[in-house]
Amino acid sequence: MKTQAAVAVAPETDLEFRELTLDEPRPDELRIKMVASGVCHTDAIIRDQWYPVPQPVVLGHEGAGVVEQIGSAVSGFEVGDKVVLGPSFCGSCQQCLSGHPMYCETFYDHNFGAQREDGSTAFSSESGQSVGSHFFGQSSFAEYTNVPAQGAVKVPQDAPLELLGPLGCGIMTGAGAVLNVLRPKPGSSIVIFGTGAVGMAGMLAARAAGATTIIMVDIVAERLDFAEELGATHTVNSKEVDPVEAVKKITGGGAEYALDTTGVPPVFSQMTKSLGVQGHGALVGAAKLGTEAPFDIGTLLVSGITISMVIEGDAVPKEFIPRLIALHQNGELPFDKLTKSYPFAEINKAFADSAAGTTLKPIVVF
Ligand code: NAD
Ligand code: ZN
Structure with missing residues (x-):
């Protein structure tokens, strides 16, 4: 069939709208009619080739849509089911089997390979050139796409799909790093660096978990005001004051938990120094391959801190996304306040507003 898609063709260049041919879903796949897709900072850095992903490629990895067609080997789905799409994983390696599919040993190939395991792509251009698909098991910047059924999460029929796509990456990443990895105790303190969608999701999750001292650090005053709201x-505001000193003063010695959503090396160092004795910090912010950050092993040895590198909130999406939806319905995770909708045709404006910091979490609606 034919589908309209936004195609990444070159670094730091607008996505191009093209009519592509979508092939037939494989036996283990679903064809999804996309309803909406979040735009994540990761889409921008892949468009800009921080990680080598072959172009042209259809990006997008916060898709929400409706099952349109079902591969012959898929069970558990019916045409018309509403789904939120999550990352792809093999399901059979040691990490997948032990409940950590976001650390699948072939995670990179599955999510950044832009093709199926057999080397085929779901999309091709009018001239027959193959166009990368299966980005994060989705390539959701297309009206129709084929996805591995394993990564699709069924949601209730009354779920607001136009809102839920970011649960598949940005919100899952921030909330999961907090709820699945840091696990703040009720009454505890946490500092979060970066007040983008990921940091804010972490903040809302920390609040839901009962943390009572929640410190947000950023260099943009408006975002900090919104975090307070x-x-x-x-x-x-770490442009104005030393955040390490500020956190130590607020917490009386250092935070029990910390999250770095910036991926900026000096910020990572600040995070390690903001922790109290036996504190637990996590990095989720992405940096270019080869990026190193200073870490004071002399001073920090005696503090006994733990640092975790966290992918996609270490979530099992089929288990975690329904929990996030339940928290949202309950009013405890109002991530809808982070989002702004754009027509699909304005996807490049959504990217630009995200880069400019005027929109926390853009969602393109088809
Ligand atoms: P974002 O750009 O909206 O937010 C980043 C925030 O960090 C901004 O508010 C910015 O002002 C702030 N910041 C930048 N430099 C700073 C500094 N020096 N000091 C303090 N604050 C600073 O991005 P986002 O959508 O929230 O995503 C955050 C990061 O998480 C990105 O790097 C993204 O690629 C990454 N990410 C990682 C995973 C994962 O699995 N680990 C998943 C999704 C996204
Ligand atoms: Zn993402």
Whole structure:
């Protein structure tokens, strides 16, 4: 069939709208009619080739849509089911089997390979050139796409699909790093660096978990004001004050938990130094391959801190996304306040507004 798609063709260049041919879903796949897709910072850095993903390629990895067609080997789905799409994983390696599919040993190939395991792509151009698909098991910047059924998460028929796509990456990443990895105790303190969609999702999750000192650090005053509105107990503008000193003062020695959503090396160092004795910090912010950050092994040895590198919130999406939806329905995870909708035709504006920091979480609606 034919489908309209936004295609990444070159670094730092607008996505191009093209009519592509979508092939037939494989036995283990679903064809999805996309309803909406979040735009994640990761889409922008892949368009810009921070990680080598072959172009032209259809990006997008926060898709939500409706099952249109079902591969012959798929069970558990019916045509018309509403789904939120998550990352792809093999399901059979040691990490997948032990409940950590976001650390699948072939995660990179599955999510950044832009093709199926057999080397085929789902999309091709009018001239017959293959166009990369299966980005994060989705390539959701297309009206129709084929996805591995394993990564699709069925959601209730009354679920607001136009809102839920970001649960598949950005919101899952921030909330999962907090709820699945850091696991703050009720009454505890946490500092979060970066008040983008990922940091804000972490903040809302920390609040839902009962953390009572929630410090948000950023260099953009408006974002800090918004963080306060949404439940931060303290904000620190690290352009104006030393965030390590500020966090130590607020917490009386250092935070129990910390999250770096920036991927900026000096910020990572600040995070390690903001932790109290035996504190637990996590990095989710992405940096170019080869990026190193200073880490004071002399001073920090005696502090006994733990640092985790966290992918996609270490979630099992089929288990975690329904929990996030339940928290949202309950009013405890109001991530809808982070989002702004754009027609699919304005996807490049959505990218630009995200880069400019004026929109936290753009969602393109088909
Ligand atoms: P974003 O750009 O909206 O937010 C980043 C925030 O960091 C911004 O508010 C920015 O002002 C702030 N910031 C930048 N430099 C800073 C500094 N020096 N000090 C303090 N704050 C600073 O991005 P996002 O959508 O929230 O995503 C955050 C990061 O997470 C991105 O790098 C993204 O690629 C990554 N990510 C990782 C995973 C994962 O699995 N680990 C998944 C999704 C996204
Ligand atoms: Zn993402």
